[in-house]
Amino acid sequence: MELREKIKERRNNLKPEYIEKYSVQASRALYKYLRHELLWKKDIPVLCYYPLHNEVDLRPLYLELLEEDVKLYFPVTEGENMTFYQVKLLDDFVEGTFHVMEPKNREYPLTDLAQSMIALVPGVMFDVSGNRVGYGKGYYDRYLKGCADCHKIGIAYPMQILGQWEAKPWDVPMDCLLPDMMEETHD
Numbered sequence: 251m252e253l254r255e256k257i258k259e260r261r262n263n264l265k266p267e268y269i270e271k272y273s274v275q276a277s278r279a280l281y282k283y284l285r286h287e288l289l290w291k292k293d294i295p296v297l298c299y300y301p302l303h304n305e306v307d308l309r310p311l312y313l314e315l316l317e318e319d320v321k322l323y324f325p326v327t328e329g330e331n332m333t334f335y336q337v338k339l340l341d342d343f344v345e346g347t348f349h350v351m352e353p354k355n356r357e358y359p360l361t362d363l364a365q366s367m368i369a370l371v372p373g374v375m376f377d378v379s380g381n382r383v384g385y386g387k388g389y390y391d392r393y394l395k396g397c398a399d400c401h402k403i404g405i406a407y408p409m410q411i412l413g414q415w416e417a418k419p420w421d422v423p424m425d426c427l428l429p430d431m432m433e434e435t436h437d
Contacts, residue, residue, distance in 0.1 A: 254383055257375045257410055261304050264407070269304055272407060277311035279432045280403070284368065292320045295360060297334055297369040299405075300324060300343060300351035305372045306405050306428065312340060323360045325389070326352045332389045334360040348385075364398045371424060376404045380424035381417040394422040401425050 296315065301307040312322055316338065323334035327347040336358035337343075346352030360367075371390055373382040382404055384390055394400060404424035411429055 253412075254374050254386070257412075258303065260409060261374075261407065264304050269307065273301075273307035274310055275432060276306050276405070276428055277308055277314070280308065280311050280370070280428065281314060283403075283431050292318055295321045295323055295336075295365070295367045297360075297367060297371075297400075298322050298324050298337075299370060299372050301372075302348075302350055306407065308370060308405065309340060316340070324353050325350075325393075326356065327389060330389075330392070332393045334393075336360070363396050366399045367397060367401075369394060369397070369400050369402045370405050371402055372405050373410070375410045375412050376406055376424065376427055377412060377414045379414055379417075380404060380427060381415060381421055382424060388420065391420050391422045395420075403428060403431075 292315075298308065298312060299305070301309070315322060322337050324337050324343075325332040325334050327350065335353040335356045337353050337355070342354045343351040344354045371382065371394070373384050373390075375383045380402075382390070394402060402422070402424045404427040406428060408429045411427060417423060
């Protein structure tokens with residue numbers, strides 16, 4: 251079994267109580283990071299994801315940001331690419347490609363990839379330098395390569411951060427990783 255599959259299996263075996271507790275703490279840490287470290291403004295779009303297979307669940311963060319009228323965008327897989335669409339309610343999703351929950355309303359795509367934005371990026375594993383291994387199809391790498399000014403935050407559990415490896419030429423590294431943020435901002 252390759253390492254990617256072993257890490258997915260370990261994540262899939264996490265206890266629901268741990269996932270819930272970690273996800274709430276992660277949402278708090280990310281909110282603090284966005285507000286205090288990045289001095290982020292609510293007009294900067296945030297690229298989000300809907301949790302799949304025990305990924306860190308950031309819906310508590312999303313609810314808080316939606317209450318502040320922050321523009322949240324979620325991905326839809328379209329052929330070999332992804333397009334992000336604005337979501338105004340967290341119950342506006344349907345099951346899509348690869349069983350990923352995707353926005354039902356596709357009225358407002360994110361089209362200006364030159365603007366500043368923040369991306370919350372899930373992955374199967376990351377190294378300490380922010381290199382990411384996803385599910386193997388390259389969707390996030392292709393999308394993020396086209397973003398001119400994007401602060402990329404890798405979202406993972408501590409057990410998904412593994413050593414260091416040589417990135418492939420097509421890989422897009424993260425600017426920071428969630429577990430590092432939580433160590434710095436835990437209450």
